[in-house]
Amino acid sequence: MNKFVVVLFCALSGPAALAAAENLIEPGQWKITSKNVVNGATMPPQVKARCLSPEQAGDVAKTFGPATNTVNSTCERTEYEATGRTLKWHLQCKGQMGMDVSGNFNFDSASHYTATITTKAWMAGMLTNDVKTELEAERVSECQP
Numbered sequence: 001m002n003k004f005v006v007v008l009f010c011a012l013s014g015p016a017a018l019a020a021a022e023n024l025i026e027p028g029q030w031k032i033t034s035k036n037v038v039n040g041a042t043m044p045p046q047v048k049a050r051c052l053s054p055e056q057a058g059d060v061a062k063t064f065g066p067a068t069n070t071v072n073s074t075c076e077r078t079e080y081e082a083t084g085r086t087l088k089w090h091l092q093c094k095g096q097m098g099m100d101v102s103g104n105f106n107f108d109s110a111s112h113y114t115a116t117i118t119t120k121a122w123m124a125g126m127l128t129n130d131v132k133t134e135l136e137a138e139r140v141s142e143c144q145p
Contacts, residue, residue: 027143
């Protein structure tokens, strides 16, 4: 279960690289609403705040892609596509506990994005976790010191 939590956390907040000359999103304080469906059960929405630095906003693939430290002997990035205002990726982990994590981000403006992250985990060939997370984020202000 720890591996599941670590990979899901990295997928939601960790690093990868969208080579774009323009910033797709602005730095600043963001309000992120997440809606989760876990093993068929809808969870209450959660709202979190996140401050994005100019460096994080300037490299959305690193900020929103799978963390490079999750790509190792048991995990590999099997899909990665960064085109226009969209970032898609897929991380597959094999071993005693297998896992597939897919992310699809749409940066529809410099102050708004949506995303869907799907995580499926197996142990001994049986599906143990099936999580779909939908994110909607909007820039609300400058970062507060």
